[in-house]
Amino acid sequence: MTFLETIAHIVDLVPVLLRVTTPILLAALGVHISQKAGVLNLGVEGMMLAAALAGVLASAASGSAWVGLAGALATGAVLGFLLSFAIHVLKADLILSGIALNMLAAAGTTLVLYMLTGDKGMSGSLSSGVLPSLAIPLIADIPVLGRLLSGHHVLTYLAFAMVPVVAVLMMRTPFGIRLRAVGESAEAAATAGIDVARMQIAALVLSGLLAGAAGAFLSMGYVSWFSQNMSGGRGFVALAADLMGYGSAWGTMAASLLLGAADAFVISLQGKGIPSELLQSLPYIVPIVALVIHARARRKRFVRI
Amino acid sequence: MMITAMTRRSALRAMMLAASTSVLAVAATGAQGADAKKIVFLVNGNLGDKSYFDLGAKGMDLVKQKYGDQVETKVIEMGTDQTKWLPTFQDVSEQDYDLIIACTFEISDIMAEVAPEYPDKTYVLIDGVMPYDKGDYGNVYSVVYKQNEGSYLAGIFAASLLKDGVVPGSQGTSLGFLGGMDIPIINDFLVGYVEGAQSVTPDIKIAISYAGTFNDAAKGKELALAQYRAGTAIGFNVAGLTGVGQLAAAKEADKWALGVNSDQELIFKDSDPAMAAKVATSMLKKVDVTLARTYDLFLEGKLPIGTVEAIGLKEEAVGLAETGNMATLAPPALKQKLDEAKVGIISGAIKVSSGFAIDQAALDKMRTAVRP
Numbered sequence: 049m050t051f052l053e054t055i056a057h058i059v060d061l062v063p064v065l066l067r068v069t070t071p072i073l074l075a076a077l078g079v080h081i082s083q084k085a086g087v088l089n090l091g092v093e094g095m096m097l098a099a100a101l102a103g104v105l106a107s108a109a110s111g112s113a114w115v116g117l118a119g120a121l122a123t124g125a126v127l128g129f130l131l132s133f134a135i136h137v138l139k140a141d142l143i144l145s146g147i148a149l150n151m152l153a154a155a156g157t158t159l160v161l162y163m164l165t166g167d168k169g170m171s172g173s174l175s176s177g178v179l180p181s182l183a184i185p186l187i188a189d190i191p192v193l194g195r196l197l198s199g200h201h202v203l204t205y206l207a208f209a210m211v212p213v214v215a216v217l218m219m220r221t222p223f224g225i226r227l228r229a230v231g232e233s234a235e236a237a238a239t240a241g242i243d244v245a246r247m248q249i250a251a252l253v254l255s256g257l258l259a260g261a262a263g264a265f266l267s268m269g270y271v272s273w274f275s276q277n278m279s280g281g282r283g284f285v286a287l288a289a290d291l292m293g294y295g296s297a298w299g300t301m302a303a304s305l306l307l308g309a310a311d312a313f314v315i316s317l318q319g320k321g322i323p324s325e326l327l328q329s330l331p332y333i334v335p336i337v338a339l340v341i342h343a344r345a346r347r348k349r350f351v352r353i
Numbered sequence: 354m355m356i357t358a359m360t361r362r363s364a365l366r367a368m369m370l371a372a373s374t375s376v377l378a379v380a381a382t383g384a385q386g387a388d389a390k391k392i393v394f395l396v397n398g399n400l401g402d403k404s405y406f407d408l409g410a411k412g413m414d415l416v417k418q419k420y421g422d423q424v425e426t427k428v429i430e431m432g433t434d435q436t437k438w439l440p441t442f443q444d445v446s447e448q449d450y451d452l453i454i455a456c457t458f459e460i461s462d463i464m465a466e467v468a469p470e471y472p473d474k475t476y477v478l479i480d481g482v483m484p485y486d487k488g489d490y491g492n493v494y495s496v497v498y499k500q501n502e503g504s505y506l507a508g509i510f511a512a513s514l515l516k517d518g519v520v521p522g523s524q525g526t527s528l529g530f531l532g533g534m535d536i537p538i539i540n541d542f543l544v545g546y547v548e549g550a551q552s553v554t555p556d557i558k559i560a561i562s563y564a565g566t567f568n569d570a571a572k573g574k575e576l577a578l579a580q581y582r583a584g585t586a587i588g589f590n591v592a593g594l595t596g597v598g599q600l601a602a603a604k605e606a607d608k609w610a611l612g613v614n615s616d617q618e619l620i621f622k623d624s625d626p627a628m629a630a631k632v633a634t635s636m637l638k639k640v641d642v643t644l645a646r647t648y649d650l651f652l653e654g655k656l657p658i659g660t661v662e663a664i665g666l667k668e669e670a671v672g673l674a675e676t677g678n679m680a681t682l683a684p685p686a687l688k689q690k691l692d693e694a695k696v697g698i699i700s701g702a703i704k705v706s707s708g709f710a711i712d713q714a715a716l717d718k719m720r721t722a723v724r725p
Contacts (some may be wrong), residue, residue: 060582064575071571133644165402169594170570175624210505269603270571275594278570318562321721324535328565 059195061201066204066268067341068315069308070258071096071262073207073301077214077288078124078258080300083290084218090146091131092259093283094153099124099263101157104176105164107120114146114179115315117264122258126253127153137246140343144341150283159274171267178272203265210258215297227251259283289337290334292342303338310334379686381697391425392416392452392648393445397438397460399430399449399481402536404615405480405640410448419645431623438463438700446471452651456640457482465708468493475658477647479640488603491659496643499665500538501545502698504589505705506666508549510634511587512557514609524608525586527558527725531577531599533567535593540716542591542613542636542710547719548705552694558725559587564595573598573607584725587633603631614638616674634679636671643670667699 051069060273082089089095102123105117131149134140158277162168181201188198218224230247238244262282267274289307293300318350388720394413396406413426442463445453455464456479468476469489474492483490511528514520519621528550532539542667542679560580564572573595577588581602588603589611590596600617601609612618612635621629647669650656662671673679673691683691697703711719 064579068575091448107420143646165542166399168398168402170597170620172597172620246459254619266571271598272628273570273597275568275570275597277568278594280458280566315575316581318576319560319583319724321724324565 055192059192061316062196063200065305065308065312066200067226068311069304070201070204070207070242070269071265071282072286072289072308073266073304074203074258074262075283075295076289076300076304077207077210077297078255078262079286080293080295081214081218081253081258082255083293084224084231085227086234086251087132087135087142087144087248088287089128089252089255090120090130090143090287091149091153092286093279093281094260095124095127095256096266096283097157097261098127098153099260100278101161101171101263101274102260103264104171104174104267105160106178107268108171111177111318112269113179116177116268117179117261120264120268121257121260122344124256124258124263125253126256127163128256128259129249130218131256132245132249132252135170136248154277157274161274164252165324168276171273174273176272176274176308177268179268187334199309199322201265201269203261203269206261207265211297211301218297223250242262262281262286284334286337292335292338294342306338307331307334355631372536375600389423389425390451391421391427391449392454393427393429393450393461394426394565394644395438395442395445395455396430397435397454397455397457397463399432400428402615405638408615408640408643409456409479411456412641413647414646420648427482437521439466442467443470446474451475452505452648453475454479454644454647457481464493467652472545475651475656479643479647482640485659485661494647494656494658495661496647496672497661497663498638499543499663499705499707500636500638500671502707503638503671504542504545505549505552505698505703506691506694507551507589507636508546508551509553509635509691510549510673510679510683510687511589511609511611512550512553513547513690514633515586516554516684517684517687518611519682519684519687520586525584526583527560527584527586529560529577529580529585529588530562530597531580531588531590531592532561532563533595534565539563539708540711541589541606542589544706544708544711544716544719546589547723549694551723552703553690555670556722558584559723560725561720561723564592567593568593568599570596574602577602577610578606581608585610589636590617600628600632604628607631609633611635612674616677617676618677624676630677630678633682634677635674637674639670639672646670649693665698668694 074094079089079092097119097217097310101119104115106119107113131145134145135142158168165171165173167173174231182201184198188194226242227247230244234244266278285307289303290300293302314327360446362644389702400406400410410428413428416424417426431438444465452475454477458481461478464476465483470494478493478495480497482495483493502608530543530546533568546560561574564576573592577599580588588599591613599610610632612632616635618629618632634717
C-alpha cells in the first residue's frame with residue numbers, strides 16, 4: 049500500500065467513525081447532564097429505543113422526517129420527565145427506575161409496533177422518512193477536507209455542535225451552576241434556595257432530549273426503519289463514555305470518539321482472518337481499560353488532596 | 354385439598370380456553386367428511402411476519418386445497434406473550450387434533466414440555482430440533498432445513514451475475530457474506546454459498562463478516578458498507594434483523610443484497626421500492642412446502658415421527674426466490690445452470706459440505722482461500 053492509498057483509506061474511515069460515534073455521543077452528553085445533577089440516567093438505552101420507534105411512527109404518519117425527529121425528541125423528553133416523576137413524586141429508587149424504564153421500552157416498543165403495524169420484528173412496511181445528510185457548500189469541493197468535513201448526517205453535526213453548547217451550559221450559566229450544585233450536594237443546594245427537584249427534572253428532560261436524538265439517528269439516519277432492540281446496547285456504551293469523560297462535555301466527546309473508534313476499527317478489520325470472537329470483544333475491552341486508567345487517575349487525585 | 358386443586362386446575366383450563374378462543378383465528382373450516390383429519394398450526398407470534406408464520410398459514414391452505422373436506426385445518430395465533438404459549442399448547446393438546454404443528458426453535462422448549470404429557474398426540478416441529486437424547490419425544494417429528502443446499506444455489510447465482518457481467522465489474526469484483534455469529538448454523542449457509550460460488554469462479558473472493566448480534570440493523574449496515582467499499586458487489590445476509598441493515602447499505606452504495614429465510618424483497622416492496630430493487634434474490638426456507646409435505650407423509654403413514662429429518666432441494670423445501678428481481682436479473686443460461694446444479698445436488702453428483710460437519714481447520718482454510 050502506498051502512502052497516498054493509506055491516507056485515502058484513513059479518510060474513508062472518518063465518515064464511519066463519525067457515524068458510529070454519533071448515537072453514542074448524543075446519548076453520552078445526555079448522561080453527562082443527568083450525572084452532573086446527581087440523577088444518573090440509567091434509562092438512556094430505553095429512551096433511545098422508544099424514541100427510535102416514535103420517530104419512525106411520527107414520520108410515517110406525517111410524511112415528514114422532521115416531524116419524526118420532533119416525535120423522537122418529545123418521546124425522549126417525556127420519558128426523562130417520567131423518570132424524574134418516579135424519583136421525586138413516587139419516591140422510587142433512581143437505579144431501579146432506570147432499569148425498569150429500559151425493560152419497559154424493550155417490551156413496549158415491540159408491543160406498540162405490533163399493535164400499529166401487525167409486525168413484531170421491524171417496521172419495514174411503514175414508509176418513514178430519513179433525515180438528510182448535509183453537503184457544506186465550498187468545503188464539499190475541497191479534495192480531502194471535503195470528505196472529512198462535509199456530507200455527514202444532520203444529527204452527526206448536531207451531536208458535535210452540542211458538545212460546546214453543553215459545556216457552556218454546564219460551566220458558564222447560572223442554570224448549569226445550580227444544576228451542578230444540586231449534583232454535588234442536594235442538601236447544601238436546597239439550603240441555598242435552589243429547587244432541587246426542579247433542577248433534577250430539568251436535567252432528566254434534557255438528558256431525554258439528547259437520548260431521543262440518538263434514537264432518531266438509529267431509525268431515521270442509519271437505517272430507515274425501526275427494529276426490535278435496535279439500540280443494541282449503545283445506551284450502556286454512552287454511560288461508559290460519560291464515566292470516562294472526567295465529568296466534562298469535552299471529555300465525554302473524547303471518550304465517545306475513543307469508543308466509536310474501537311467500533312470502527314473492528315468493522316474495518318472484519319474479514320482479515322482475525323477470529324471474530326476476538327474482534328467482537330474489542331469494543332468492550334476498550335472501556336474496561338479506559339475505566340481502569342480512569343480509576344487509577346482518580347485515586348491519585350484523591351491522594352493529592 | 355386434592356379436590357380444591359383439581360377444581361382450581363379445571364377452572365384455570367376453562368379460563369385458558371376462554372382466553373385462547375378469544376385469540377383464535379380460524380383459517381378454514383368447512384363441511385367435514387366422516388373421518389376428516391384435524392390439524393392445527395400454532396403460531397408463536399402473529400401472522401403478518403412475511404416470513405415463517407405467513408408461510409405456515411399458506412401451507413395449511415395448501416393442505417386444505419388438496420384434501421378439501423377430508424381435512425379440517427386451523428391456525429391459532431398465540432401472540433407474542435410467551436406466557437400464553439404453554440397454556441394454549443396444553444389446551445390444544447386436550448382436543449382431538451391428529452397433528453399439532455409449530456415452527457421455530459423458540460417453541461421447542463414448550464413442545465418438549467407438553468409432548469410427553471400427551472403421548473397419544475402427534476407433534477411437528479419445523480426448523481427446530483427436539484432434544485431426543487434427553488427425553489421421550491417419540492411423538493414429535495422435527496424437521497430442519499439443508500440451508501447449505503439453498504445457499505449453494507445463491508453462491509452460483511451471485512458468482513454468475515458477476516462472471517456474466519449482469520452486475521458490471523465497476524460495481525465490484527467480489528462477493529460478500531454477512532453472518533450473525535460464527536456458529537455452525539450460520540456457517541452452514543456460508544459453506545454452501547462459498548462452494549456454489551467457487552463452482553462458477555474457482556478463485557472467487559468473498560468478504561466475510563460476523564456481526565455478533567442478530568438485532569443491530571445499524572451495525573449490519575455499517576459492516577455491509579465496509580464490504581461494499583472494499584469491492585463487494587453482491588452480499589448475502591444471514592443475520593436476522595442485523596442482516597436487514599445490508600439492504601439499506603445496498604441502496605446507499607448502489608450494490609446488491611441477497612436475502613435469507615423469507616423473500617426480503619417483499620419487506621420493502623411497497624414502503625421503499627428503491628431498496629427492494631437491490632435485493633437480487635433470497636434464499637428461502639419454504640415452510641409452506643414443508644407443512645404440506647409433512648401432511649402428505651402423515652396420511653401415507655410414512656412420517657418419521659420421533660426423529661429429526663433434514664430436508665433440502667430434493668423436497669423443494671429450500672431454494673431461491675424466483676419471482677421479483679431474480680426473474681429479470683438472471684439470463685436464461687443462468688436459470689438453466691441453477692436447474693442443473695439443483696438436479697446435481699438431488700442426484701448426489703454434487704456434494705455440498707455442511708456447516709455442522711465441517712471441522713474448524715477446514716472452515717478456516719475455506720475462509721482464507723476466499724479472502725479478498
